[in-house]
Amino acid sequence: MRRISLQFAALLSMLFLFSFSCEDHVVPETPEILPVVSTRPMQVSGTGKLHFKMAFENLGNVQIASYGIVYSVGFFDLNINSTKIPTINFIKQDFLGDPGLGELSHSEAAAPEGFYAIYYRAFAMLGSGEVVYGNTMEFNPDLGGRAVLEVFGTPNINMPYNTGYVFKNLGNKNIVEYGLVYSYNTAVTQAINPMPTVADHKRATNAQTSPPVKDLIRGVNLQIAESAINELYVRSYVIYADQTVDYGKFTAHIKK
Structure with a gap:
């Protein structure tokens, strides 16, 4: 009986050592390295x-x-x-x-x-x-230091005529005034300027009292007395200290 117990103990010892040996030689996984x-x-x-x-x-x-x-x-x-x-x-x-x-x-x-x-x-x-x-x-393409101001949002054909603009680049020229210019008519027979300028209607902002801010969307209500119109063109503009005027590359347009 004692001999069997000794043999059993020896077997347990061998199993323990075998288990320990296997655990000691487990190859760890290679960690994932992202590019x-x-x-x-x-x-x-x-x-x-x-x-x-x-x-x-x-x-x-x-x-x-x-x-x-x-x-x-x-x-x-x-x-x-x-x-x-x-x-x-x-x-x-x-x-x-x-x-x-x-x-x-x-x-x-x-x-x-x-x-x-x-x-x-x-x-x-x-x-x-x-x-x-x-x-x-x-x-950014070379714009000669000019600002990028564009109209944002096309107004409705009926009052109120709300739109907006946003500076996407302030450039490096001294800005004195900026805003929106627009032309409209109330009947098909009336003339209209598809490329409005400061000689048409405008909503102006003085750059000294309200300096331009990049990526800030400013809402604008166009001053049109009529409750409904036939057609409307709107684009942005910037006036620099040397009195040169830049107009936006995009013109918003709506027609009845």
């Missing part, structure tokens, strides 16, 4: 192509299905949706070739017309469907 991407300054080429650049700072150890640049365009027509933080739900420019460390570039997309800004950032889509993004950058 790191960064956005580099873009250019518009002489042929009118968007020349994007990005870089892989670290390739990680996961599958990279695609990579490139996502971007959103800020058009003068503010009714067209845009964002300062683009995702793959906006415009996506895939780069060609295998991903590699260092700077990569790609030129394919044509430069859009009528824009004041392009917001863009690098991306890498993983095999799992997850997306890694880089820093966001902004490209």
Whole structure:
């Protein structure tokens, strides 16, 4: 009986040592390392192509299905949706070739017309469907220091005639006045200016008493006495200290 007990104890000891030995040699899983991407300054080429650049700072150890640049365009027509933080739900420019460390570039997309800004950032889509993004950058075409002020919202054909405007770029010229100019008629037979100027009707704001603020939407009620009109054109304007006048690139229009 004592011999059996000793054999049983020895068996238990062997099982314990075997279990400990197995646990001691478990190979740990390799931690998942995601790639790191960064956005580099873009250019518009002489042929009118968007020349994007990005870089892989670290390739990680996961599958990279695609990579490139996502971007959103800020058009003068503010009714067209845009964002300062683009995702793959906006415009996506895939780069060609295998991903590699260092700077990569790609030129394919044509430069859009009528824009004041392009917001863009690098991306890498993983095999799992997850997306890694880089820093966001902004490209502005050379406007000669002029401000970007555009009308926002088309008024109704009936009173009240509410609309608005927003500065998208303040430029570097001294602004003395800004606001909206508009022309309208109450009958089809009446003349109307499709490109209104300060010689038509205007709602003016003095830049000294109310300095322009970027991205701030200001509501405006157009001073039209008639309760209903036939047609209306509205666009923004800026007057600088040298008395030059800039008009918005987009004109809001409504007709009965």
